[in-house]
Amino acid sequence: MGGRLESDTERGETVCSECGLVVEEDEIDRGPEWRAFDSAEKDEKSRVGAPTTKMMHDEGLSTNIGWQDKDAYGNSLSSRQRQKMQRLRTWNERFRTRDSKERNLKQALGEIDRMASALGLPENVRETASVIYRRALDDDLLPGRSIEGVATASLYAAARQAGTPRSLDEVANVSRVGKDEIARTYRYVARELGLEIEPADPKSYVPRFASDLELSDEAERRARQLLDSAQEAGIHSGKSPVGLAAAAVYAASLLTNEKVTQNEVSEVADISEVTIRNRYHELLEAEEELQS
DNA sequence: ATGGTTTTTACTGCGTC
DNA sequence: GACGCGGTAAAAACCAT
Numbered sequence: 001m002g003g004r005l006e007s008d009t010e011r012g013e014t015v016c017s018e019c020g021l022v023v024e025e026d027e028i029d030r031g032p033e034w035r036a037f038d039s040a041e042k043d044e045k046s047r048v049g050a051p052t053t054k055m056m057h058d059e060g061l062s063t064n065i066g067w068q069d070k071d072a073y074g075n076s077l078s079s080r081q082r083q084k085m086q087r088l089r090t091w092n093e094r095f096r097t098r099d100s101k102e103r104n105l106k107q108a109l110g111e112i113d114r115m116a117s118a119l120g121l122p123e124n125v126r127e128t129a130s131v132i133y134r135r136a137l138d139d140d141l142l143p144g145r146s147i148e149g150v151a152t153a154s155l156y157a158a159a160r161q162a163g164t165p166r167s168l169d170e171v172a173n174v175s176r177v178g179k180d181e182i183a184r185t186y187r188y189v190a191r192e193l194g195l196e197i198e199p200a201d202p203k204s205y206v207p208r209f210a211s212d213l214e215l216s217d218e219a220e221r222r223a224r225q226l227l228d229s230a231q232e233a234g235i236h237s238g239k240s241p242v243g244l245a246a247a248a249v250y251a252a253s254l255l256t257n258e259k260v261t262q263n264e265v266s267e268v269a270d271i272s273e274v275t276i277r278n279r280y281h282e283l284l285e286a287e288e289e290l291q292s
Numbered sequence: 293a294t295g296g297t298t299t300t301t302a303c304t305g306c307g308t309c
Numbered sequence: 310g311a312c313g314c315g316g317t318a319a320a321a322a323c324c325a326t
Contacts, residue, residue, distance in 0.1 A: 238298070239298070240298080261313060262313075262314070272300050274301085274316090274317095275298085275299060277316085
């Protein structure tokens with residue numbers, strides 16, 4: 001290896017290929033664009049650019065103590081000096097990993113906060129999310145995964161645990177990683193941490209949808225009731241909870257004469273109208289059978 | 293990878309305002 | 310004519326194997 005200077009055009013940096021020293025950087029600002037003026041734009045911009053994090057937070061510029069017990073002239077060290085060096089090595093290693101974790105955490109918590117407020121999630125959810133993230137970090141679940149990904153997964157998990165779930169799509173919309181990675185990371189983290197993850201209860205979506213549509217409490221109650229009957233009838237397996245919830249809300253709006261259109265429901269629930277139709281038929285059937 | 297299931301997309305027809 | 314709604318077929322996404 002020659003230690004040449006290489007221009008990394010993708011990152012806009014000129015770095016020494018051997019030691020990783022960055023000679024010039026930030027010729028290009030490739031940070032994400034945070035501002036979006038309408039929802040279409042939001043979709044585009046929220047995904048701009050990969051997270052900056054390189055494998056080592058300091059990009060390999062921190063101190064390393066050589067493993068050979070030689071001094072600067074190549075002479076061997078006395079055993080007393082060797083012990084000293086050994087101690088230095090372990091301490092250096094400790095400090096390095098410690099503040100690497102700290103930076104990691106700092107960035108992750110920032111992201112969690114950002115996403116949580118974009119999704120309108122309350123304080124306690126953010127706290128749960130940070131706890132989950134911390135545990136993931138302590139259990140060394142991070143290597144091989146992006147900070148952003150794990151942070152998003154933590155938030156997703158926290159929201160579900162708190163009974164105020166957000167769908168994968170919603171979460172993916174405010175995250176800088178795609179939803180497949182979020183799903184994968186979430187599964188992994190949940191398994192490794194032994195998180196209890198009952199499938200999301202459709203009812204937990206109802207309040208949010210109802211209030212987005214400005215429906216009465218009565219309608220909201222009705223929707224819950226519909227979902228209870230559905231559960232009795234066992235219409236539950238395999239169908240998406242969000243779809244069920246959306247259908248229940250729609251049906252309830254009909255039953256209480258507060259007409260909202262299928263289209264409106266599909267908007268706030270992020271579910272297709274067809275699915276609403278199919279589900280709400282099933283819901284009404286189930287309820288009728290329950291009467292007899 | 294595969295096959296079965298669910299969801300989405302796109303299109304069509306009907307009634308109403 | 311646009312809108313809300315219902316149905317259908319085919320494509321796509323999802324999930325367990």
